[in-house]
């Protein structure tokens with residue numbers, strides 16, 4: 001079963017115009033944020049009506065969702081209006097969520113403009129906004145009609161953000177695709193316009209689509225994609241709650257380090273394989289995370305995770321390179337004992 005059409009090209013403007021023409025939507029409205037309005041909207045080469053939300057994770061809120069819906073109302077958008085989400089994961093999560101509830105659902109297309117958006121956020125139908133105490137806790141599963149990928153958008157991204165987004169590509173390689181792992185470690189940090197990056201993005205996207213199609217409602221294999229995210233989301237919520245911010249990718253990287261070590265301590269991942277994983281990650285020279293929260297400070301955010309029960313927390317962990325296991329429930333005390341223990 002295919003949920004969304006995947007279109008990849010070097011000419012996003014033509015693709016989008018053809019797509020809208022073929023599907024005869026009554027109207028097209030583009031949602032951007034304050035950065036993609038400047039750097040990406042001009043690439044669409046057409047004066048589409050557009051709505052601009054303030055950039056940044058701190059604006060992925062119900063309040064902003066309501067403001068966007070106010071503007072959709074003011075523009076008299078109907079159920080035949082196509083919403084085009086032009087941005088990173090914040091815009092595609094927000095726009096998808098708004099599309100899922102405005103008039104009980106309008107069609108939408110994602111045009112991701114960050115590497116994180118291209119390989120992960122724009123695909124798979126998870127939409128939503130954050131609550132002050134937990135990331136992505138308010139949302140829906142609602143699929144875009146199409147996802148349009150054009151790597152040229154990466155040219156205006158800060159290099160460090162694109163580098164960090166490789167975290168999600170590593171995630172999928174470690175948990176589901178040994179071949180992608182090999183490609184990654186043989187091409188450390190490919191440049192935005194390279195064929196190597198195109199191939200890596202394609203492969204990461206195909207992996208995600210395959211998992212989503214097998215398990216659209218996240219009841220089984222799709223949960224592999226949660227590797228790095230149980231700790232990662234808790235870290236992200238912790239930092240937001242401190243009144244500061246971090247990128248999702250940075251949080252996932254931190255989470256993957258914690259969860260690789262956890263898998264070793266639980267005896268489900270061989271220590272040598274874990275070291276190969278950590279060395280592969282090191283090859284990319286990711287900036288190191290600024291925060292190292294105390295376990296007790298992190299615990300309330302871990303407990304807010306959607307995958308836990310009363311005394312245990314659910315993880316998806318690697319058991320080999322390219323292979324993972326889902327629904328591993330770990331007792332809070334055991335987790336505390338393993339937290340930040342070195343794996344050697």
Ligand SMILES: NC(=O)c1ccc[n+]([C@@H]2O[C@H](COP(=O)([O-])OP(=O)(O)OC[C@H]3O[C@@H](n4cnc5c(N)ncnc54)[C@H](O)[C@@H]3O)[C@@H](O)[C@H]2O)c1
Nearest residue numbers: 035039055088089090113114116120121126153156157248
């Ligand atoms: N729904 C999912 O399955 C899923 C998966 C992964 C991540 N996410 C979500 O994605 C979000 C993170 O996404 P992100 O890393 O793309 O962050 P982001 O959307 O905040 O974008 C990062 C920054 O880059 C700017 N930007 C975007 N495209 C640009 C461009 N081409 N040129 C210049 N500036 C540009 C943005 O305005 C923002 O300031 C998080 O909220 C995370 O929860 C969702």
